[in-house]
Amino acid sequence: MNPVVEVKNLNVTFKGEEGSIFAVNDVSFDLAAGETLALLGESGCGKSVTLKSLMRLHPMHKTQIEGQVLVEGQDVLKMKSKALSEMRGKTVSMVFQEPMLAFDPVFTVGDQIAESVMRHERISYKDARQRALEMLDRVRIPSAAKRLDAYPHEMSGGMRQRAMIALALACKPRVLLADEPTTALDATVQIQVLLLLKELQRELGMSMIFVTHDVGVAIEVADRTAVMYAGRIIEQGPVQAVLSKPWHPYTQGLLGATVHPGMDRNQALPAIPGAPPQLIRRIDECAFAPRCAQASSRCLSPLPSVNTLTPRWTRCIHADVSQA
Amino acid sequence: MFAFIIRRFLFAIPIALAVAAVCFSLVHLAPGDPLTAVIPADAPAEVVIAIKEAYGMDRPLIVQFGSWIQRAVQGDLGVSVATGRPVMGDIGLALSNTLTLAFASAFIGFSGGILLGALAAFYNGTWVDKVATAVAITGVSIPHYWLGLLLVIIFSVQLDWLPSMGAGPGGSSNWRWDWAHLQHLVLPAVTMCFIPMGIVTRTVRATVSEILNSEFVVALQARGLRASRITLHVAKNAAPTVLSVMGLQFGYLLGGSILVETVFSWPGTGYLLNTAIFQRDIPLLQGIILVLAMFFVALNLLVDVLQTLMDPRIKRG
Numbered sequence: 001m002n003p004v005v006e007v008k009n010l011n012v013t014f015k016g017e018e019g020s021i022f023a024v025n026d027v028s029f030d031l032a033a034g035e036t037l038a039l040l041g042e043s044g045c046g047k048s049v050t051l052k053s054l055m056r057l058h059p060m061h062k063t064q065i066e067g068q069v070l071v072e073g074q075d076v077l078k079m080k081s082k083a084l085s086e087m088r089g090k091t092v093s094m095v096f097q098e099p100m101l102a103f104d105p106v107f108t109v110g111d112q113i114a115e116s117v118m119r120h121e122r123i124s125y126k127d128a129r130q131r132a133l134e135m136l137d138r139v140r141i142p143s144a145a146k147r148l149d150a151y152p153h154e155m156s157g158g159m160r161q162r163a164m165i166a167l168a169l170a171c172k173p174r175v176l177l178a179d180e181p182t183t184a185l186d187a188t189v190q191i192q193v194l195l196l197l198k199e200l201q202r203e204l205g206m207s208m209i210f211v212t213h214d215v216g217v218a219i220e221v222a223d224r225t226a227v228m229y230a231g232r233i234i235e236q237g238p239v240q241a242v243l244s245k246p247w248h249p250y251t252q253g254l255l256g257a258t259v260h261p262g263m264d265r266n267q268a269l270p271a272i273p274g275a276p277p278q279l280i281r282r283i284d285e286c287a288f289a290p291r292c293a294q295a296s297s298r299c300l301s302p303l304p305s306v307n308t309l310t311p312r313w314t315r316c317i318h319a320d321v322s323q324a
Numbered sequence: 325m326f327a328f329i330i331r332r333f334l335f336a337i338p339i340a341l342a343v344a345a346v347c348f349s350l351v352h353l354a355p356g357d358p359l360t361a362v363i364p365a366d367a368p369a370e371v372v373i374a375i376k377e378a379y380g381m382d383r384p385l386i387v388q389f390g391s392w393i394q395r396a397v398q399g400d401l402g403v404s405v406a407t408g409r410p411v412m413g414d415i416g417l418a419l420s421n422t423l424t425l426a427f428a429s430a431f432i433g434f435s436g437g438i439l440l441g442a443l444a445a446f447y448n449g450t451w452v453d454k455v456a457t458a459v460a461i462t463g464v465s466i467p468h469y470w471l472g473l474l475l476v477i478i479f480s481v482q483l484d485w486l487p488s489m490g491a492g493p494g495g496s497s498n499w500r501w502d503w504a505h506l507q508h509l510v511l512p513a514v515t516m517c518f519i520p521m522g523i524v525t526r527t528v529r530a531t532v533s534e535i536l537n538s539e540f541v542v543a544l545q546a547r548g549l550r551a552s553r554i555t556l557h558v559a560k561n562a563a564p565t566v567l568s569v570m571g572l573q574f575g576y577l578l579g580g581s582i583l584v585e586t587v588f589s590w591p592g593t594g595y596l597l598n599t600a601i602f603q604r605d606i607p608l609l610q611g612i613i614l615v616l617a618m619f620f621v622a623l624n625l626l627v628d629v630l631q632t633l634m635d636p637r638i639k640r641g
Contacts, residue, residue: 055545085550088545089548096539096546101538101543102540106561108636119547119548167547
């Protein structure tokens with residue numbers, strides 16, 4: 001079966017007055033129908049930028065995008081603006097990190113959902129409101145009929161994110177992009193929202209790309225994961241395999257810095273020494289080498305290309321792949 | 325909502341009273357006796373006292389203020405010292421002329437300012453932005469009486485396209501909506517529109533570019549909404565801020581047109597105020613200031629109410 005999303009050799013560069021930022025560097029992945037991919041990595045590694053490329057949401061005149069982003073066979077990067085706006089919200093839809101900032105503060109939640117539905121389906125305002133009500137019910141917002149006329153600031157954080165999910169799913173998209181949708185929520189609400197997302201994904205049969213820096217969240221929601229560092233995917237594979245036996249030293253370091261069962265409570269978490277590199281040039285060698293304990297002189301020359309079509313791969317040339 | 329309007333209206337009453345008190349006392353704080361202008365310098369002392377009694381000027385200030393307010397509320401602002409006519413009638417006529425001029429200026433200035441400001445924000449950093457910003461800065465920097473004189477020299481004296489004096493043909497002071505009167509309106513209205521246009525441009529530019537940079541605009545794009553629909557969202561978000569600035573500017577147009585009305589001999593409140601000052605016509609002076617100040621208070625009230633209606637984030641409690 002053809003994948004719903006195919007990203008091939010994606011490069012995203014932001015042109016600024018003080019030079020360029022090479023935010024995403026040669027990223028390739030694909031996504032099958034109904035599958036969930038977690039893009040895992042720390043702040044500034046390019047995971048959100050990669051996600052936004054699927055809808056071409058970057059500021060137009062400052063961004064240079066190369067490569068291919070195929071959604072249902074159509075190249076998003078080559079779409080005319082009319083086709084692009086028809087695809088946005090209909091085929092591919094997005095849940096943002098901070099729903100307070102992603103809702104228009106002066107329109108009611110119900111009207112914003114209805115507006116979106118009316119844009120993509122030829123139905124009346126009344127029917128669109130009815131759909132909005134169904135969606136709010138579906139994401140289990142209590143007394144949904146009353147919440148339809150609420151403004152975003154009149155809702156709690158968890159409720160707002162549910163409403164955001166209702167908005168994103170109102171047109172039954174094929175692909176849902178979730179940009180750290182639980183980061184702004186507190187822990188108990190987080191898990192409820194995650195479970196809700198999984199459940200709705202199953203019901204609607206959609207694919208999902210989930211951006212997160214939280215290893216625990218990735219294990220919870222994803223089938224596969226792609227770990228990103230300094231604008232590149234450095235390791236990719238089934239989520240259980242990657243996170244139980246990581247190949248890349250960065251993934252190993254990331255897991256080492258995460259709370260896990262059976263660890264000593266009084267012990268400080270080991271941190272990876274150093275800081276990620278500035279992306280002011282295109283980095284062709286291993287970007288992690290300066291922080292890596294296993295680095296050798298070979299790591300400082302340009303990395304060989306890897307076959308990204310295999311189910312599991314890593315960019316590290318030292319990784320003991322035979323362990324798998 | 326209705327309760328909010330009522331309450332906001334009640335709040336306006338003490339403000340109006342305070343404004344009236346300032347208007348009243350300003351005249352008495354100024355050097356010189358209000359009656360020096362009408363009494364001949366060599367008048368005998370008994371005559372001076374008699375006149376003072378006739379105008380009620382022998383009573384304590386607070387009592388004078390009380391009776392002035394009492395009559396003002398009933399629409400009686402006294403009798404002009406210079407002409408002997410009731411002040412209210414003259415002010416009413418002048419006010420309608422000033423309002424005509426203010427509406428015309430506001431219409432040109434606000435629509436121009438919104439257009440320029442929105443263009444500048446949408447094309448932030450490009451030459452469109454730079455031109456709009458330059459126009460805005462020039463607009464607020466040029467003294468309007470000087471601009472008025474310049475326009476008169478160009479369009480009345482040299483080109484002879486438009487009249488430069490009065491509100492209508494033959495120095496008529498009764499405004500009518502016909503072509504002959506409209507011609508008289510053009511130059512003063514254009515002269516006055518530049519300051520509000522500049523200020524509205526700057527406000528719209530700042531507000532709209534801030535909104536365009538906020539995440540929800542990206543989120544609206546991510547929903548696939550059409551550009552016209554996104555513009556509507558941006559406009560509704562910008563409206564409360566822009567509206568409050570426009571309200572203030574309209575107030576300034578009403579009160580600040582003294583110089584422009586004088587340059588164009590426009591028979592409005594500014595022109596009348598100028599006359600009243602030179603003739604030391606105290607009742608007329610007080611009346612005009614009071615009426616203009618009340619307009620300002622009413623305008624602020626209106627803007628507040630509109631703002632609350634438009635922005636759900638403002639608590640109505």
